[in-house]
Amino acid sequence: MIVEQHPKSPNQNTSIWRNATVLDWLILSLSLGFIATFHSEAMQDRLLLIIYTMVISGTAFVLLRRGALVFTVMTLAAASTALLVDVYFDATADSWHPLLDPVRDLVGVCLLAFGMAKLIREAIRVQKDARDAENQRIFEKKLIAMRAAALRSTSHEVRTPLSTIMAINETLLNGSAGELNEIQRDFLNDTETAAKHLMSLVNDILDYAKAEAGMIKLSPESVALVALVDQCVSMVEPKAAQARVEITVNVATDVNEIFADPLRIKQVLLNLLTNAIKYTEPSGLVNIRVRMDGKFVLISVRDTGRGIGAEQVEHLFNPYFQAAKKDQGIGTGLGLAIIKHLTELHGGNITVESVLGSGSVFTVRLPQQATIEAEQIEGPLAATEFDNVQKAVNEDARDLCKV
Numbered sequence: 001m002i003v004e005q006h007p008k009s010p011n012q013n014t015s016i017w018r019n020a021t022v023l024d025w026l027i028l029s030l031s032l033g034f035i036a037t038f039h040s041e042a043m044q045d046r047l048l049l050i051i052y053t054m055v056i057s058g059t060a061f062v063l064l065r066r067g068a069l070v071f072t073v074m075t076l077a078a079a080s081t082a083l084l085v086d087v088y089f090d091a092t093a094d095s096w097h098p099l100l101d102p103v104r105d106l107v108g109v110c111l112l113a114f115g116m117a118k119l120i121r122e123a124i125r126v127q128k129d130a131r132d133a134e135n136q137r138i139f140e141k142k143l144i145a146m147r148a149a150a151l152r153s154t155s156h157e158v159r160t161p162l163s164t165i166m167a168i169n170e171t172l173l174n175g176s177a178g179e180l181n182e183i184q185r186d187f188l189n190d191t192e193t194a195a196k197h198l199m200s201l202v203n204d205i206l207d208y209a210k211a212e213a214g215m216i217k218l219s220p221e222s223v224a225l226v227a228l229v230d231q232c233v234s235m236v237e238p239k240a241a242q243a244r245v246e247i248t249v250n251v252a253t254d255v256n257e258i259f260a261d262p263l264r265i266k267q268v269l270l271n272l273l274t275n276a277i278k279y280t281e282p283s284g285l286v287n288i289r290v291r292m293d294g295k296f297v298l299i300s301v302r303d304t305g306r307g308i309g310a311e312q313v314e315h316l317f318n319p320y321f322q323a324a325k326k327d328q329g330i331g332t333g334l335g336l337a338i339i340k341h342l343t344e345l346h347g348g349n350i351t352v353e354s355v356l357g358s359g360s361v362f363t364v365r366l367p368q369q370a371t372i373e374a375e376q377i378e379g380p381l382a383a384t385e386f387d388n389v390q391k392a393v394n395e396d397a398r399d400l401c402k403v
Contacts, residue, residue, distance in 0.1 A: 019131065020068060028071045031059040032078055039082045067130070073123040077116050084112070158202050166195045208319060208334040211341040218261040218345055225258050225265075225297065226251050229290055232269040236277060244282040247273075252291040259369045264342045269299070271335050272362050276303035280359075295368050296348070302361040308354040316352055339364075 034055060042052035056079045063072040095101055169192045171177060173185065180188070210216050233247055240247050258265075269288075276286040284304040291298050308316065319337040343350045347367050354360035 020071070021066075024063065024066060024068045024071055027059060027063055027066075028068075028074060031056070031063075031075045034059075035075075035078050035082055039079075039086070043086055067127070069127040069130070070120065070123045073120055077119065081112075081116070154206065159199065159206075162195060162199050162202065166192065166199070169195060204334040204338065208338050208341075211338060216264075216342070216345065218264060220259050220261050220346075222257045223260050223262045223265060225255055225290060225299075228262060228266060229269065229288060229299075232266060232273060233288065235270065236273045239274070240277050240286065243277055243280070245277050245280045246285050247277075248285065248287045250287065250289045254292050255290050255297065256292075256368070258297055258366060260346050260366060264345070265366075268339050268342055268364060269301075271339050272301040272364070275335065276301050276305070276360075276362075279303065280305040284359075292368075293365070297366045297368055299364040299366070300361055302359065304359040307356040307358050308352070308360055309356050313352060313354055317350070 038048070038052055042048045056075065060072045060075050063069075063075060096104065169188055172180065173188050173192070207216075229249060229251065233249055237247060273286065273288065280286055280303045286304075287300075287302045289298075289300045289302070317336050317340045319334055340350055343364055343366065348365050350362060350364050352360060352362050
């Protein structure tokens with residue numbers, strides 16, 4: 001049994017003052033002491049004034065680089081207040097009225113203090129938000145790393161015994177352990193069907209979890225799309241024949257090679273074709289059409305099945321959502337969510353058009369030169385963590401693409 005222990009969530013109410021380091025407090029104290037000690041002398045000499053300003057600016061820069069935004073604002077506020085006080089007493093006094101002048105000056109000082117307080121409070125908010133965001137990023141990174149470890153363990157603990165069951169079942173069916181009667185063969189056929197179905201469900205769950213965790217790495221290369229489509233159609237033809245569904249292929253003459261991950265594109269096509277066959281009635285038709293649209297390739301899979309209601313189409317690519325009828329089998333509702341993720345990793349998208357009772361058409365739109373960003377390729381995991389799980393991820397994808 002696998003227990004996933006979640007790292008502690010960042011404390012959103014942590015005080016900025018308690019989080020400040022001893023060095024931050026020391027720099028702030030020295031800067032305030034420097035302002036109090038040397039401000040008057042700096043105002044009397046131009047060279048000292050330049051040095052004084054450079055020291056204050058340098059101190060603010062150091063504090064800002066250390067992430068101490070509040071202390072930076074406090075340093076600059078102290079320097080500007082000292083300058084204002086110095087200029088205020090040197091400025092020529094004007095008089096409105098002997099009684100109103102003190103009130104005017106007091107109101108001005110209060111407004112200045114209020115403004116400084118608001119400035120420092122806003123700096124506290126900004127620094128707190130930035131620190132919380134950084135803590136959340138670290139928390140999510142640790143959580144993803146823990147998910148990766150759990151997925152590796154799950155993949156081994158669940159898929160390995162299933163593979164063993166399927167291998168033993170195959171051995172019994174081919175007669176290596178002795179001849180079987182019809183009843184025994186029927187039981188084993190049922191066991192094989194159930195084991196393959198369970199393996200498919202496990203693969204879907206693991207693949208979507210990897211996609212959600214950013215663990216899927218693309219390996220783009222030049223792909224002969226026409227040959228890949230023919231290969232996928234050949235792989236699903238036995239299932240189509242069993243369901244009495246005809247498959248037709250229309251490929252435009254101007255379709256060329258694309259730069260993409262052949263394993264993942266194959267996974268997308270097989271999933272779409274399998275779904276189309278599954279939800280098409282006997283004597284129905286499934287058509288796959290490939291054509292160019294500028295610098296993009298459009299791959300459409302059309303079926304003459306039951307179709308999907310308008311209220312369900314908008315949720316179709318949500319994970320765990322299923323629009324199938326009860327007599328069409330049990331699934332995870334993750335297949336289309338995985339397809340959408342893989343398509344978007346290539347810089348493309350997928351759309352669906354459907355009329356209830358008249359079938360559906362799914363269209364994958366891929367750039368001829370996939371715009372795969374480095375962040376999408378590597379995902380949020382650290383490079384070493386990613387390399388450790390990549391082999392398992394690709395093995396799962398190959399299993400999905402087997403007949």
